[in-house]
Amino acid sequence: EVQLVESGGGLVKPGGSLRLSCAASGFTFSNYNINWVRQAPGKGLEWVSSISSSSSYIYYADSVKGRFTISRDNAKNSLSLQMNSLRAEDTAVYYCARDSSSFDYWGQGTLVTVSS
Amino acid sequence: EIVMTQSPATLSVSPGETVTLSCRAGQSVNSNVAWYQQKPGQAPSLLIYGASTRATGIPARFSGSGSGTEFTLTISSLQSEDFAVYYCQQYNNWPPYSFGQGTKLEIK
Numbered sequence: 150e151v152q153l154v155e156s157g158g159g160l161v162k163p164g165g166s167l168r169l170s171c172a173a174s175g176f177t178f179s180n181y182n183i184n185w186v187r188q189a190p191g192k193g194l195e196w197v198s199s200i201s202s203s204s205s206y207i208y209y210a211d212s213v214k215g216r217f218t219i220s221r222d223n224a225k226n227s228l229s230l231q232m233n234s235l236r237a238e239d240t241a242v243y244y245c246a247r248d249s250s251s252f253d254y255w256g257q258g259t260l261v262t263v264s265s
Numbered sequence: 266e267i268v269m270t271q272s273p274a275t276l277s278v279s280p281g282e283t284v285t286l287s288c289r290a291g292q293s294v295n296s297n298v299a300w301y302q303q304k305p306g307q308a309p310s311l312l313i314y315g316a317s318t319r320a321t322g323i324p325a326r327f328s329g330s331g332s333g334t335e336f337t338l339t340i341s342s343l344q345s346e347d348f349a350v351y352y353c354q355q356y357n358n359w360p361p362y363s364f365g366q367g368t369k370l371e372i373k
Binding site for chain 2: 184186193194195196199208209210211244249250251252253254255256257258
């Protein structure tokens with residue numbers, strides 16, 4: 150069974166940092182690109198970042214470019230999102246999602262709240 | 266960036282009815298459109314990819330159609346578990362991937 154489990158969310162002050170993780174199981178992690186998608190409270194879905202299977206290609210939404218860093222460890226079947234210089238508008242549930250062109254499997258999400 | 270526009274924002278329907286949700290792309294995305302269902306407190310789940318192919322385990326009452334810039338998701342014989350928010354997404358021209366703003370299906 151394919152599983153993606155996010156962790157690392159929490160309350161952080163504006164300007165602070167947080168590192169999210171996504172643990173994958175049930176499939177060959179190293180064969181797939183993986184994405185981060187976020188959802189602000191009561192809002193729609195926003196793509197955040199994508200990393201290719203071998204980390205050769207990395208992309209970011211303009212809203213997070215220069216502040217967030219995506220990375221992966223294929224040996225550990227894990228994905229990370231380092232978030233720096235956090236803003237109130239980064240408050241959201243963050244999902245990792247497997248990329249099969251469409252996003253065929255999603256984790257349950259982890260909530261990040263940026264507030265003083 | 267390709268803008269995806271969904272209509273309507275909210276649809277009030279009764280169980281057993283058939284509904285059609287619309288999604289328009291700002292430019293052609295061929296058939297590279299997916300539809301997702303999201304229930305309250307849950308992650309989105311894939312319903313349709315390639316504009317018309319049902320994902321694994323999705324009932325036949327869900328069907329997708331369209332190509333280019335106009336796409337529809339039709340749900341026939343609505344069941345209670347179908348009341349949720351539905352999002353379309355294009356994956357033809359990325360980055361960025363873009364989602365529509367969602368259509369909420371509510372019980373009349």
